[in-house]
Amino acid sequence: MLVVAAQRWIDPHPRVDAMTGRVDTDARAGGASEADQCALEHALRLAERFGGRCVAVTAGPVAAEEMLRQALAAGADEVLRVDAPPGGDPVLEDGAETARVLAAGLTARYGHVDLVLCGDRSADRGTGSTPAYLAARLGAAQALGLLDVGRDGDGLRALRRLDGGRRESLAVPLPAVCSVEPTAVRLRRASLPATLAARRSEIPHVAVDAAPRGAVAVKAVRTYRPRARVLPAPSGDDARRRTLELTGALVERAPSRVVTPSSPEQAAGELLGFLRAHGYLPEERDD
Amino acid sequence: MDEPGGYAGPASKSAVVSDDSRAFDVVVVGAGPAGSASALEVARAGYTVALVERGPYPGAKNVYGGVVYGRILDELVPGWWERMPVQRWVTRRATMIMTPTQALTVDMRAQDWGRPPYNGATAYRADLDAWLADQAVAAGAVLIPATVATGLLRGPDGSVAGVRTDRPDGDLTASVVIACDGVNSFLAKEAGMYPAENVAEHTTLGVKETIALPREVIDERFGLSGRDGADIEMIGCTRGIPGGGFLYTNLESVSLGVVVGLTGLAAAKVRPEELIADLKEHPAIAPLVRGGTLQEYSAHLIPEGGYRSMPELVGDGMLVAGDAAAMCLAAGIWLEGVNFALGAGMYAGRAAAAALRSGDTSKSGLAAYRTMLEDSFVLADHRKLRKVPDLVLSQRVQADYPGLLCDLVQGLFTVENPAPKPGLRRLLRLGTRAHGVRRRDLVRDALVGLRSFG
Numbered sequence A: 001m002l003v004v005a006a007q008r009w010i011d012p013h014p015r016v017d018a019m020t021g022r023v024d025t026d027a028r029a030g031g032a033s034e035a036d037q038c039a040l041e042h043a044l045r046l047a048e049r050f051g052g053r054c055v056a057v058t059a060g061p062v063a064a065e066e067m068l069r070q071a072l073a074a075g076a077d078e079v080l081r082v083d084a085p086p087g088g089d090p091v092l093e094d095g096a097e098t099a100r101v102l103a104a105g106l107t108a109r110y111g112h113v114d115l116v117l118c119g120d121r122s123a124d125r126g127t128g129s130t131p132a133y134l135a136a137r138l139g140a141a142q143a144l145g146l147l148d149v150g151r152d153g154d155g156l157r158a159l160r161r162l163d164g165g166r167r168e169s170l171a172v173p174l175p176a177v178c179s180v181e182p183t184a185v186r187l188r189r190a191s192l193p194a195t196l197a198a199r200r201s202e203i204p205h206v207a208v209d210a211a212p213r214g215a216v217a218v219k220a221v222r223t224y225r226p227r228a229r230v231l232p233a234p235s236g237d238d239a240r241r242r243t244l245e246l247t248g249a250l251v252e253r254a255p256s257r258v259v260t261p262s263s264p265e266q267a268a269g270e271l272l273g274f275l276r277a278h279g280y281l282p283e284e285r286d287d
Numbered sequence B: 001m002d003e004p005g006g007y008a009g010p011a012s013k014s015a016v017v018s019d020d021s022r023a024f025d026v027v028v029v030g031a032g033p034a035g036s037a038s039a040l041e042v043a044r045a046g047y048t049v050a051l052v053e054r055g056p057y058p059g060a061k062n063v064y065g066g067v068v069y070g071r072i073l074d075e076l077v078p079g080w081w082e083r084m085p086v087q088r089w090v091t092r093r094a095t096m097i098m099t100p101t102q103a104l105t106v107d108m109r110a111q112d113w114g115r116p117p118y119n120g121a122t123a124y125r126a127d128l129d130a131w132l133a134d135q136a137v138a139a140g141a142v143l144i145p146a147t148v149a150t151g152l153l154r155g156p157d158g159s160v161a162g163v164r165t166d167r168p169d170g171d172l173t174a175s176v177v178i179a180c181d182g183v184n185s186f187l188a189k190e191a192g193m194y195p196a197e198n199v200a201e202h203t204t205l206g207v208k209e210t211i212a213l214p215r216e217v218i219d220e221r222f223g224l225s226g227r228d229g230a231d232i233e234m235i236g237c238t239r240g241i242p243g244g245g246f247l248y249t250n251l252e253s254v255s256l257g258v259v260v261g262l263t264g265l266a267a268a269k270v271r272p273e274e275l276i277a278d279l280k281e282h283p284a285i286a287p288l289v290r291g292g293t294l295q296e297y298s299a300h301l302i303p304e305g306g307y308r309s310m311p312e313l314v315g316d317g318m319l320v321a322g323d324a325a326a327m328c329l330a331a332g333i334w335l336e337g338v339n340f341a342l343g344a345g346m347y348a349g350r351a352a353a354a355a356l357r358s359g360d361t362s363k364s365g366l367a368a369y370r371t372m373l374e375d376s377f378v379l380a381d382h383r384k385l386r387k388v389p390d391l392v393l394s395q396r397v398q399a400d401y402p403g404l405l406c407d408l409v410q411g412l413f414t415v416e417n418p419a420p421k422p423g424l425r426r427l428l429r430l431g432t433r434a435h436g437v438r439r440r441d442l443v444r445d446a447l448v449g450l451r452s453f454g
Helices: A034-050 A060-074 A095-110 A130-138 A192-200 A239-247 A264-277 B031-042 B126-141 B186-189 B215-222 B262-268 B274-281 B338-358 B368-375 B377-384 B388-392 B393-411 B424-434 B439-453
Strands: A002-006 A053-061 A078-085 A114-117 A141-152 A155-161 A166-174 A175-178 A205-207 B024-031 B048-050 B067-069 B090-099 B102-109 B118-120 B142-146 B149-154 B161-167 B171-179 B202-210 B230-237 B245-251 B252-260 B292-302 B318-320 B328-331 B334-336
Touching: A002 A034, A002 A095, A002 A130, A002 B067, A034 A053, A034 A060, A034 A141, A034 B161, A053 A060, A053 A095, A060 A192, A078 A095, A078 B328, A095 A114, A095 A130, A095 A205, A114 A130, A114 B388, A130 A141, A130 A175, A141 A166, A155 A175, A155 B368, A192 B142, A205 B161, B024 B031, B024 B274, B024 B338, B031 B048, B031 B126, B031 B171, B048 B171, B048 B334, B067 B334, B067 B338, B090 B245, B090 B393, B102 B393, B118 B230, B118 B252, B126 B142, B149 B171, B149 B186, B149 B377, B171 B338, B186 B318, B202 B262, B202 B274, B230 B393, B252 B262, B318 B338, B328 B377, B338 B368, B368 B377, B388 B393, B388 B439, B393 B424, B393 B439
Parallel strands: A002 A053, A002 A114, A053 A078, A078 A205, A114 A175, A141 A175, B024 B048, B024 B171, B048 B142, B090 B230, B171 B318
Antiparallel strands: A141 A155, A155 A166, B067 B118, B090 B102, B090 B118, B149 B161, B161 B171, B202 B252, B202 B292, B230 B245, B245 B252, B328 B334
16 A cells, blocks of 8 residues: 655745746745645555555655655655656646656556545645646546545545535545645654654655657746726817826716724625615615 | 643753763754854764754744854865855945934945955855855754754763754754854753843844845945945944944845844833834935835844853853854944854864864863864954943943034034134034033043954
8 A cells, every 4th residue: 555645845935026926936945835744644644544655755856855854754654756857847837747747756666556645736836736637647536625534444535625614525445646625634743863864865766758749838827917908089079088088087976985884784784785876786665 | 743842941951861872972053153163063073963953944044134254164164255155245344323314434445355365245144054054964964954952961960961852752862062052042041051140231132124126226326346245334323222233235135224232122112123214214324225125024132242241151061152152243343243153163063073082071071162262263352352342332332422423523524604614622522512421431432442442
C-alpha cells in the first residue's frame, strides 16, 4: 500500500503589485501550503491505518528539497522530487502539466500508486485542477475538496462539505486521488531526532520528458482587463453640452445615503424600498 | 500541535541530563552573524556543530537597518566582497544634526569605500544571514531551522550540557553551547550571566520603514551611481526622547527609522511610528523619500548599553556572543553591530574548538574567549567607548546641543544688515543661554568626548 502526499512548492506570502499584478516570490520562504500540509498529515495517518508506506512528492526545483525534508522529518517514509522538464518554468503553472509530471515521476519510481492526497487547491494558482488531472492520468477514482478522509474496509470513507452546513459521506474505492481542505487536522510537529536525520538525507529525484507536442499550453497570464464599452456619440450641439452629457455633470441626483439599520427586518425593508423606488420591484399594494 | 518545550522565559528551569554522551560537540543557538560565524569556525576546526534557528530560514526573523562592515570577514571568508549579498557600498556617510526646522549635515564622500577592499555596505539581512549560514553549512555545520531553544540542559555538575528545543524529543546535548540568540538573551539569563540591573535602561527600540523607490530615483536624490550608497545618521529628530534616526539606501529601497531609549519612549507616551512620521515630514528628509511605497514596517530591541551592560561572556560549557552579549556599538558617530557579532562569533568558535581540543570545556577552559575579545576590536572598542552611550543618550546631546549648533550656524550665515556680523563668541553665548546649556556641562561633555574618541 503506497500512500502519496503530493505537495506544491510555493511562497505562501508572495507580494503582489496592485498596479501591474506582478507577483514577487522569495524562494527561501517556499514551502507547502496549509492544505498541502493537511494532505501530508492525512497521508501519514492513512499509511498508518493501512499499514502502508507514505511518500511525499513534489514537482519542483532543487530549492523545493527543503519542503521535502520537512515532510521526511514529520514522518514520511520516503520523498521524491520530480524535476520539471528542461526548458520550462521550474515551478509549473498549469494543473494538467503538473499532474502529467507528477504521474510520470511516480509511475517511473513506484510503478503503481494506491492513494494520492493533495491540498484542495494551490495557494498561488488556486484552480484546484491538479488532483483531477492526476486522477485521470493514474486511472484512479477522485474525491475532491474533502473535509476528512479515513479508512473504510479496503477503501476510504470521505466527508465533503455541502451547502447549508450539511455534509455528504463518500465511499471511495482504491486507487484514488483525494484532495483535502485545510481544516480538521494539522501537520504534526517533527521531532528533533527526525529533523536531524532529515537534514542529512539525500533527496531522490527523477526527471521526466517534456510534454508531447500539441498539448494545450498556458503561455502567459495577464491581469484581467475588461473590454472597452462602446458608448454612443454625444448628441449636443456644442462642446460644452457634449462634455456635460458625457460626464453627467450638473445632472440632479439623489445624494447617496449611509444607513445603519438596527435590525435585519429594517435592513430588508431598506433594500426592498430601494429596489421599488428604482423600478426593480413592483410598487407595494395596500391590500 | 504539542509543544513539550514550553515557555522560554527567564524563569524556565534548566533540565538536568545524566547521560555523558553528547549529540554534538557544540550547539550554536541563533543563525545570525554571530551564530553563523561561530558555527563556521567550529566546523572548520573539525568538530560537530548544530546551528539552531528559530525562523524557517536564517535571516527570516531579523529586523535590521544598518551598515555591515565586513573587514573582519577577511579572516573568515577571504574575498568576501565578491560573494556577499550586498545592496550598496556606502560611499557617502552623513551625520545630520536636526531640530524640527533646521538640519546641519556633515557629509563625507569617499570613493575608496566603493572599491576593493571596500568598507561598509547596506544589505538585506535575509540575504546576508542566509549566505553566512550557507558558509557554515558548507563547512559541515548542521542547520536546524524552525526550532526554538526553550532552555538550557545542565550536566550533574551544573555545567551547561546543551539546549532543550520546542520539538518533541527535543533535547540537544553538546559540550559547549554558544548563545547567539539575540538581544535580551533568554539563554544567558537562564544561565545567570545577565547583570541583575535594569535591562530596559540599556535597551533601545529601533523602528524602521522600508520604502521602495526606483533605483534611478535613489541615485538622483542621493547623488549616487552604480552600487554606491549613502548612509545618513541623525540626531535631534526624536522629540527629545533619547535616540536618533537613520536613513540607508538599498538598491531599490531606502530604510528610514528611529532608535529610541525604552524608558524615554515610555515616559514620553509617544508611539514610535509617530516619530517616523515626524521624520518623513521633516524638510530635510521629506524630499528624499517622497513618492515611495511603504513595503515593510518593523521594530526590534537593540542592546545599546555597550561595555557596561554586557553579561558575563563565559560560563561553564557556555559562551555568549553578538547582541545576546550586548555587543552593539552605539557610540554616536559609530553605529556598528554586525561586525562585532561576526568577530565575537568567530572568537567564540575558536575558543570552543580550543577547549574541545584540550578536553576542558569548563569556565576556565573557555576563558580564552574573553582574552581573544579583549585583544581584538570587539572588547577594545567597547571598553574605550564605554562612557559614550550615556553621553549620546543624555538630555544635552539629545535636545540641547542640536538646537545650539543649528542656531549657531544659522546665526553665522544669516545676514542681518544693516547690523554688522555677530562674533562667534556672542552667538555661542546667546545660544547657550537660549538652550539652557551650562558652560560647565559643555566643557565636561567635551572632555568625555575627547577622552573616548581621542
